[in-house]
Amino acid sequence: MSAAAHGAESRADTEGAERQQAADVAHIFNSAVAAWSIAAAWEVGVLDELREKGRLDAPEFAERHDLNRPSTEAMIAALAAVGVVQYERNGNDGNGGTADSDGRRTVRPGLAFDETYRTKALFHWLCRGSAELFTAMPDVMRNGNRTGRFYRRDAEAISRACADIDAEFFKPAFWAAMDALDFDFSLVVDLGCGGGSRLTQILRRHPETRGLGIDIAPAALDLARSDAAEAGVGDRLSFMHGDVRALTPRLEFADVELLTCFMMGHDFWPRENCVASLRQLRAAFPRARRFLLGDTARTSGSGRGAMPVFSLGYEVGHALMGAYIPSLDEWRSVFPEAGWELRRTHFLDTPAGSFVFELA
Numbered sequence: 001m002s003a004a005a006h007g008a009e010s011r012a013d014t015e016g017a018e019r020q021q022a023a024d025v026a027h028i029f030n031s032a033v034a035a036w037s038i039a040a041a042w043e044v045g046v047l048d049e050l051r052e053k054g055r056l057d058a059p060e061f062a063e064r065h066d067l068n069r070p071s072t073e074a075m076i077a078a079l080a081a082v083g084v085v086q087y088e089r090n091g092n093d094g095n096g097g098t099a100d101s102d103g104r105r106t107v108r109p110g111l112a113f114d115e116t117y118r119t120k121a122l123f124h125w126l127c128r129g130s131a132e133l134f135t136a137m138p139d140v141m142r143n144g145n146r147t148g149r150f151y152r153r154d155a156e157a158i159s160r161a162c163a164d165i166d167a168e169f170f171k172p173a174f175w176a177a178m179d180a181l182d183f184d185f186s187l188v189v190d191l192g193c194g195g196g197s198r199l200t201q202i203l204r205r206h207p208e209t210r211g212l213g214i215d216i217a218p219a220a221l222d223l224a225r226s227d228a229a230e231a232g233v234g235d236r237l238s239f240m241h242g243d244v245r246a247l248t249p250r251l252e253f254a255d256v257e258l259l260t261c262f263m264m265g266h267d268f269w270p271r272e273n274c275v276a277s278l279r280q281l282r283a284a285f286p287r288a289r290r291f292l293l294g295d296t297a298r299t300s301g302s303g304r305g306a307m308p309v310f311s312l313g314y315e316v317g318h319a320l321m322g323a324y325i326p327s328l329d330e331w332r333s334v335f336p337e338a339g340w341e342l343r344r345t346h347f348l349d350t351p352a353g354s355f356v357f358e359l360a
Helices: 003-044 048-055 058-064 070-083 113-118 120-129 130-134 135-142 155-179 198-206 218-231 273-286 311-321 329-338
Strands: 085-089 106-109 186-189 209-214 236-242 258-262 288-296 342-345 353-360
Touching: 003 048, 003 120, 048 070, 048 106, 048 113, 058 070, 058 113, 058 198, 070 085, 070 106, 070 258, 106 273, 120 130, 130 135, 130 198, 130 311, 135 311, 155 218, 155 258, 155 273, 155 288, 155 342, 155 353, 186 198, 198 209, 198 236, 209 218, 209 288, 209 353, 218 236, 329 353
Parallel strands: 186 209, 186 258, 209 236, 258 288
Antiparallel strands: 085 106, 288 353, 342 353
16 A cells, blocks of 8 residues: 555544544533433423324424423424434324424434333433532532532422332332232331322222321422322321431331331441441331332442443432442441341342342
């Protein structure tokens, strides 16, 4: 090969690498916009309508839901950019109407729709519930700012996201653990209850049972009370504001046979605090026969290439908040010291590293 040819080939390789880098960066940027759009699309009903009906007319949907049409169409364009939806381009809207001149009026689910719908609450957790935390990242990282309540999140949005995460991912493992219980119970307490959906499910299956939810977020408790009344279990379900990491014996705790705690166990950590909190729970609920603890553990892949959905946001977000995320092995190591016996572990595929512990 001549020197000129070799030089031309080298330049072509360099230009190809630069184009690929540009495409990679564009994908990063567009994916960020799409993540916010997925969270919005679920909240305004676009994802549910597409799932139920298989198609959506963007202008008609915007008018029906009193949404700004250009904003709605822009959101849908962001979804199309990453394959969540695809445009019909056949010149009509499928019902005898005429599409816009560029065919961008009606959309159908795209190749990525089913998995996006399945994981929609993870995007909501990130882009709605944790939005203020991530937008304040440079400020939160500064040690001088990390005093008092140095970050903010939307407790109501987090509760909504966690309710869907629970239903979509944790529910099968949770009910497998519930079905394995070898005793009857009349009183159940959910620690960090959020919107109270788990307690509602339990009380519907066990009509003679009463429930108590405890959470530190007043907004979540307001939502829980409203939802319990709407579900028809408000007469058997009560809620209490409190920090589940520091509960002490109370009269209403004395007869509790079953404890549940989902998606907040990492708040017990670091280790010394976790051991102390678990011991306090044992003392506060002396008759508890089973403790079902579900959460997401730290993955081993942080910073080492591709990570599964949610893991990166979960671990970065909690690092910003100063919350330690333990590994599965670290979790297992605390129970004997804290006075609990690990009977069984149920594993989840999504979010990665998630589990339900059966403790006695």
